[in-house]
Amino acid sequence: xxxxxxxxxxxxxxxxxxxxxxxxxxxSASDYFxxxxxxxxxxxxxxxxxxxxxDKRQGQRVTxxxxxxxxxxxxQIAATQPGDSAVYFCAENFSGSARQLTFGSGTQxxxxx
Amino acid sequence: xxxxxxxxxxxxxxxxxxxxxxCSPKSGHDTxxxxxxxxxxxxxxxxxxxxxxxRQRGNFPDRFSGHQFPNYSSELNVNALLLGDSALxxxxxxxxTGGNTEAFFGQGTRLTVV
Numbered sequence: 001x002x003x004x005x006x007x008x009x010x011x012x013x014x015x016x017x018x019x020x021x022x023x024x025x026x027x028s029a030s031d032y033f034x035x036x037x038x039x040x041x042x043x044x045x046x047x048x049x050x051x052x053x054x055d056k057r058q059g060q061r062v063t064x065x066x067x068x069x070x071x072x073x074x075x076q077i078a079a080t081q082p083g084d085s086a087v088y089f090c091a092e093n094f095s096g097s098a099r100q101l102t103f104g105s106g107t108q109x110x111x112x113x
Numbered sequence: 114x115x116x117x118x119x120x121x122x123x124x125x126x127x128x129x130x131x132x133x134x135x136c137s138p139k140s141g142h143d144t145x146x147x148x149x150x151x152x153x154x155x156x157x158x159x160x161x162x163x164x165x166x167x168r169q170r171g172n173f174p175d176r177f178s179g180h181q182f183p184n185y186s187s188e189l190n191v192n193a194l195l196l197g198d199s200a201l202x203x204x205x206x207x208x209x210t211g212g213n214t215e216a217f218f219g220q221g222t223r224l225t226v227v
Contacts (some may be wrong), residue, residue, distance in 0.1 A: 046217060
């Protein structure tokens with residue numbers, strides 16, 4: 001079956017540096033993508049989303065880039081803070097799936113002091 | 114706004130037993146989806162409820178069933194529990210306006226089957 005996957009399972013960055021988390025998806029029909037942050041013992045928390053008619057979307061300290069040609073998503077976090085330490089998931093959805101999200105396995109981001 | 118609330122937060126059951134998990138969606142949301150998250154993995158879609166009916170189902174056996182009530186809240190039932198059913202069960206709610214919308218997750222119910 002088609003699935004969303006992540007390039008790196010772990011990522012360590014220094015506090016204040018920028019972080020980049022990557023994600024590959026394989027379903028060319030996917031038209032909506034979401035990044036979630038999940039802290040230990042909690043449910044996934046929405047960070048930012050992007051629709052397939054866009055290449056880039058910015059939020060507060062976060063930017064999502066979508067490259068449909070190579071089916072790649074990235075999440076950029078500016079000035080990474082200790083509170084950003086968590087597991088980050090990308091999820092994909094296509095309109096015909098009634099909002100069934102397909103998640104990757106996640107990237108553990110650790111922010112070093 | 115209380116967001117998505119799930120109960121209980123933790124649960125321990127014995128193999129072969131049955132369990133019911135509950136979810137109240139975010140205010141204004143009418144669609145509830147359930148996900149199973151095994152340790153160290155991403156959530157996997159179980160099924161989705163809208164207008165009190167199961168609208169879509171993932172690759173889970175019939176031991177997993179659900180229900181949605183008129184107030185949009187939902188239950189997930191798992192029969193004949195197996196050790197492998199131990200996981201974090203997540204409920205997500207979303208609205209139906211305007212196509213794709215973000216899904217909000219609850220904090221989950223940690224189910225341990227012994």
